[in-house]
Amino acid sequence: MQQNAKSQHTSRKRKEGLLENFFVKGEYFDYVLLFVVFFLVCFGLVMVYSTSSYKAYLEFKDAAYYFKRQLLFCGIGFIGMILISKVNYLKWKKFSGLIYLMMLMLQIVVLFVGSESHGAKRWIQIGPIGFQPSEFAKIGMILFMAHLISKKANVIKKFSELIKIYVVGLIIVGLIAIENLSTAVVVMAIIIIMTFITSPKYKQFFVLGSLAVLIIVLFITTVGYRGERIDAWLDPENHEKGYQTMQSLYAIGSGGIFGKGLGQSMQKLGFIPESHNDMIFSVVCEELGLFGAVCVIVMFIILIWRCVIIADNAKDLYGSLIVIGIMTHIAVQVIINLAVVTNTMPNTGVPLPFISYGGSSMVFILIEMGVVLSVSRQIKLK
Amino acid sequence: MFKSKTFMKRKLMLVFMVFFLFLIFLIGRLVYLTIIQSDFYQNEALELHQRERAIKAPRGIIYDRNGVIIASNKPVCTISVIYSQVTDKEKVIEVLTKELELDEVEVRKKVEKVSSREKIKSNVDKVVADRIREYELDGVMVDEDYKRYYPYGDLASKVIGFTGADNQGIIGLEVFYDSYLSGTDGTINTLTDAKGVEIKNAQETVDEPVEGLNLTISIDLNIQKYAQQAAEKVYTKKEAKRVSVIAMNPKNGEIYAMVNVPEFDLNEPFTLTEEYDTTGLSSEEINDLRNQMWRNWCINDTYEPGSTFKTVTATAALEERVVTLEDGFQCPGFRIVEDRRIKCHKVVGHGSESFKQGFMNSCNPVFMDVGARVGVENMYKNYEKLGLFQKTGVDLPGEANSIMHNKQNVGPVELATMSFGQSIQITPLQLIVAVSAMVNGGNLVTPHFGMYITNSDNEIIETLEYPIESGVISKETSDTMKVLLESVVAEGGGSKAIVEGYRIGGKTATSEKLPRSSNKYISSFIGVAPADDPVIAVLVLIDEPTGIYYGGTIAAPVAQEIFENILPYLGIPMEYEEKVD
Numbered sequence: 001m002q003q004n005a006k007s008q009h010t011s012r013k014r015k016e017g018l019l020e021n022f023f024v025k026g027e028y029f030d031y032v033l034l035f036v037v038f039f040l041v042c043f044g045l046v047m048v049y050s051t052s053s054y055k056a057y058l059e060f061k062d063a064a065y066y067f068k069r070q071l072l073f074c075g076i077g078f079i080g081m082i083l084i085s086k087v088n089y090l091k092w093k094k095f096s097g098l099i100y101l102m103m104l105m106l107q108i109v110v111l112f113v114g115s116e117s118h119g120a121k122r123w124i125q126i127g128p129i130g131f132q133p134s135e136f137a138k139i140g141m142i143l144f145m146a147h148l149i150s151k152k153a154n155v156i157k158k159f160s161e162l163i164k165i166y167v168v169g170l171i172i173v174g175l176i177a178i179e180n181l182s183t184a185v186v187v188m189a190i191i192i193i194m195t196f197i198t199s200p201k202y203k204q205f206f207v208l209g210s211l212a213v214l215i216i217v218l219f220i221t222t223v224g225y226r227g228e229r230i231d232a233w234l235d236p237e238n239h240e241k242g243y244q245t246m247q248s249l250y251a252i253g254s255g256g257i258f259g260k261g262l263g264q265s266m267q268k269l270g271f272i273p274e275s276h277n278d279m280i281f282s283v284v285c286e287e288l289g290l291f292g293a294v295c296v297i298v299m300f301i302i303l304i305w306r307c308v309i310i311a312d313n314a315k316d317l318y319g320s321l322i323v324i325g326i327m328t329h330i331a332v333q334v335i336i337n338l339a340v341v342t343n344t345m346p347n348t349g350v351p352l353p354f355i356s357y358g359g360s361s362m363v364f365i366l367i368e369m370g371v372v373l374s375v376s377r378q379i380k381l382k
Numbered sequence: 383m384f385k386s387k388t389f390m391k392r393k394l395m396l397v398f399m400v401f402f403l404f405l406i407f408l409i410g411r412l413v414y415l416t417i418i419q420s421d422f423y424q425n426e427a428l429e430l431h432q433r434e435r436a437i438k439a440p441r442g443i444i445y446d447r448n449g450v451i452i453a454s455n456k457p458v459c460t461i462s463v464i465y466s467q468v469t470d471k472e473k474v475i476e477v478l479t480k481e482l483e484l485d486e487v488e489v490r491k492k493v494e495k496v497s498s499r500e501k502i503k504s505n506v507d508k509v510v511a512d513r514i515r516e517y518e519l520d521g522v523m524v525d526e527d528y529k530r531y532y533p534y535g536d537l538a539s540k541v542i543g544f545t546g547a548d549n550q551g552i553i554g555l556e557v558f559y560d561s562y563l564s565g566t567d568g569t570i571n572t573l574t575d576a577k578g579v580e581i582k583n584a585q586e587t588v589d590e591p592v593e594g595l596n597l598t599i600s601i602d603l604n605i606q607k608y609a610q611q612a613a614e615k616v617y618t619k620k621e622a623k624r625v626s627v628i629a630m631n632p633k634n635g636e637i638y639a640m641v642n643v644p645e646f647d648l649n650e651p652f653t654l655t656e657e658y659d660t661t662g663l664s665s666e667e668i669n670d671l672r673n674q675m676w677r678n679w680c681i682n683d684t685y686e687p688g689s690t691f692k693t694v695t696a697t698a699a700l701e702e703r704v705v706t707l708e709d710g711f712q713c714p715g716f717r718i719v720e721d722r723r724i725k726c727h728k729v730v731g732h733g734s735e736s737f738k739q740g741f742m743n744s745c746n747p748v749f750m751d752v753g754a755r756v757g758v759e760n761m762y763k764n765y766e767k768l769g770l771f772q773k774t775g776v777d778l779p780g781e782a783n784s785i786m787h788n789k790q791n792v793g794p795v796e797l798a799t800m801s802f803g804q805s806i807q808i809t810p811l812q813l814i815v816a817v818s819a820m821v822n823g824g825n826l827v828t829p830h831f832g833m834y835i836t837n838s839d840n841e842i843i844e845t846l847e848y849p850i851e852s853g854v855i856s857k858e859t860s861d862t863m864k865v866l867l868e869s870v871v872a873e874g875g876g877s878k879a880i881v882e883g884y885r886i887g888g889k890t891a892t893s894e895k896l897p898r899s900s901n902k903y904i905s906s907f908i909g910v911a912p913a914d915d916p917v918i919a920v921l922v923l924i925d926e927p928t929g930i931y932y933g934g935t936i937a938a939p940v941a942q943e944i945f946e947n948i949l950p951y952l953g954i955p956m957e958y959e960e961k962v963d
Contacts, residue, residue: 054575197393250430252415253423266431269575290416297405308398312391324394331401338408342415 024088026377033306033376036299037081037354037369041074041362043296044280044355051268051283052276052357066276066357073359077366084370085377089319092371096147100172103140106133107175114179122180134176134183135360139368141172141187142194142325149198150318156199165195166208181219182348186332188212193328194321220346233346245343247272248282252342259289276357278349281341296355300334310376319375326368329353432571433580439565440528441549442594444542444556446603447636447833453542453556453648455528459511460504463493468521478502478522481514504547505529530556532648538606540642540678541778541831544651552651553676555599555831557779562835565594593838599831600636605629608947609639612940613922617643620927620936626679626810629944632818632910632919635827635848637776638948646675681781684807685923688893689744689933690908691803691813695753696741696866697820698764700859704755707738707862717747719798724750727892741866742874744890746802753801758792761800767854768816768826770808775828775848784808803891814921817908819854820863821887821916826851868913871938878938879909881945883956887913888941890933895926902926907937911945912954920944 236242543554568591715731740748867887
């Protein structure tokens with residue numbers, strides 16, 4: 001750590017320009033990770049086509065409507081990923097303040113000019129492009145927090161310092177939570193995990209963790225429409241809000257071990273609302289069965305494991321924390337999504353990374369993978 | 383170079399393990415859903431996706447005893463509209479209005495109704511349905527179906543019965559044998575999306591319908607026709623309220639004919655016949671009238687049998703050996719029983735007569751005396767033996783039972799009136815069964831229609847059996863009763879039933895309906911032929927005839943007409959060429 005601090009010190013002394021060493025060519029590149037991402041994205045495209053073609057045909061007379069859009073976003077995302085992976089991630093430090101301001105601004109703006117979708121203001125519409133500030137907030141918070149926490153690494157064990165970090169984060173998280181609780185939970189989880197790994201302490205986190213759980217439970221049970229979700233979760237068959245969940249369970253259950261075969265889902269034919277979005281995994285289960293579902297989960301485990309390896313071997317704490325944040329982001333979303341689809345937790349709208357339909361989500365997740373790859377490039381091989 | 387501290391590495395691993403365990407737990411949850419709960423959700427989902435269309439099973443055919451079709455099925459179609467599949471709404475409305483001859487407003491309402499399937503009209507003729515099919519309109523469904531069809535219209539209508547809209551029996555044999563006739567509907571299962579639109583190329587599964595079984599009944603259409611014609615003739619001539627005829631084989635209880643004029647058209651069972659005036663009636667009252675129209679009086683209603691019941695008294699007396707044919711009686715035209723003066727139909731009296739003459743004359747005082755000799759206890763014992771306390775067990779729904787005095791309430795007056803068939807009520811069918819026992823050697827038969835059940839390949843699946851209680855009365859009594867009955871026709875009040883060349887036995891009756899002052903009568907005649915070994919028993923009942931109302935005068939000729947036609951038809955040889963005086 002001292003060494004690291006020294007090198008940072010010297011680099012600052014040299015007054016290195018922003019564009020100087022902007023791109024790096026490292027000794028290492030994590031091809032396994034790239035392959036897993038590539039696989040998941042392609043698999044996702046197939047599933048988006050499978051799930052959306054019926055709806056797309058009915059709506060637009062073009063079965064490939066959603067598929068084409070998703071393909072476009074994947075293309076943008078991939079280019080972004082490759083470019084970002086070549087960038088010297090240390091350069092992002094210089095943007096930390098700017099990123100924070102942007103997050104703050106966008107979250108406030110979206111509250112006023114956001115366009116509604118499914119009863120919540122989450123989108124900023126600029127011309128034909130809809131954009132979810134909360135998606136930006138995830139990567140933004142990761143980059144910002146990685147910088148902040150790496151600077152505070154030596155003092156983080158002091159409870160007051162930890163709280164300071166949280167206060168900075170919670171300003172944004174609170175703003176996100178107004179319209180999008182599930183994303184707020186994901187972002188909060190990212191911050192907690194990042195601080196937890198950096199701090200040598202345990203006890204503080206247990207106290208804070210229990211406190212957070214308590215707050216979330218209180219929040220859920222007191223806010224009307226979220227209380228309903230709990231009822232629907234406990235008894236989806238008889239609750240009017242349990243429709244989506246029941247349809248998802250029908251899909252999973254009727255898939256069996258090997259599924260009905262790709263494209264053979266019945267539940268996607270209007271029974272599961274928006275089956276190409278958050279509920280896409282239930283159609284994966286229906287068409288490819290338990291076997292296909294486990295394969296997908298294994299791919300995610302490999303992906304998370306590669307992140308662990310990269311985080312552990314990163315050149316510096318900053319890079320390590322970025323990877324930890326991104327890893328947490330993906331892991332938490334995958335877990336929440338699968339838990340919702342299998343009715344293991346109350347319904348909340350979290351997309352399945354790489355697979356669910358959605359432009360903002362796809363582009364940002366690929367950019368995040370680009371950042372992880374850029375960290376991996378600078379790993380020094382012994 | 384950054385080297386992560388050991389505690390960081392440990393915590394990183396801890397976080398990974400937490401994520402990993404979460405995912406393993408979710409895999410476990412998936413295993414539970416896809417393996418253990420799979421069947422449950424699979425079935426639920428299939429139920430959700432499948433739309434069942436019923437394929438109606440053709441109902442079994444009813445044949446008469448000679449294999450003539452009495453009830454069969456005619457293909458008809460049901461026209462319905464599937465809202466989501468209709469492309470040219472106006473065309474659909476126009477075509478359906480025109481072809482089905484329906485009100486346009488009505489059709490429009492149904493076509494425009496947002497429902498998965500709206501029935502426009504059922505029981506559409508196949509020709510019309512085929513024409514509609516040729517328009518090839520999207521969203522218009524033509525489903526073939528069967529409608530019950532009765533080729534003989536009103537023949538034996540109250541016996542055969544008819545079926546309702548969903549092909550189940552409503553009255554008559556159609557009800558009684560419904561479980562054989564109805565068969566099992568099949569289904570076509572098609573897959574649909576959430577909006578109910580059928581999925582093209584999806585595999586249809588078909589559960590084939592099981593055809594109903596066929597029923598052969600004991601009715602002989604020719605006998606039924608003869609009997610019905612004769613009944614209709616007297617119904618018109620005597621402006622009667624109703625006329626019933628039963629023709630039965632007394633040896634085994636097979637019913638050859640059962641007529642209840644006025645009959646109704648089985649193909650239009652809900653249309654009231656002209657006898658019923660419906661002006662100003664509520665739909666409930668009209669419904670009551672329909673139920674009236676459908677009644678089978680031979681079975682569903684009781685009446686006071688009057689003199690035909692003297693056969694029962696005679697049988698009881700002979701069984702109890704309290705009288706012989708030669709026993710002498712006196713008829714002054716009445717009998718005083720306790721404080722009551724009970725008249726004979728012949729006011730001046732029959733004078734001195736034997737029991738046989740009393741039977742031929744249908745003399746009330748003779749039977750009052752004979753009844754008194756038998757006594758209440760033995761009278762009731764013989765009623766019991768002749769099956770008068772129980773339903774006959776005929777294979778039709780809604781059979782009525784007799785109405786008798788309680789034994790302990792029967793005093794001399796009641797016994798006297800019962801002896802000539804008053805103050806008790808029985809069904810016509812109970813009477814013919816009792817008389818059958820008297821002439822068949824003493825066996826109580828179960829009257830019935832159903833003979834056997836066959837499948838579509840005409841193989842007999844089940845032969846329907848009916849109990850015969852043998853020896854309820856002695857052979858001697860039976861032989862004597864045959865003599866008595868023949869004497870009534872040959873020499874007594876039943877002479878109008880004489881058929882040249884045949885030996886006919888019978889007994890007439892004229893019962894005054896209650897209240898006695900109403901001057902309404904039921905004229906009846908029970909006849910058997912040939913008298914020495916009857917193979918057919920015929921009961922004729924004329925309810926409320928106008929003008930002359932004596933059973934011997936108006937009912938006996940109906941039986942005569944029937945006998946005249948059916949005895950040669952049954953192949954019974956003539957016993958003599960000329961009428962013997």
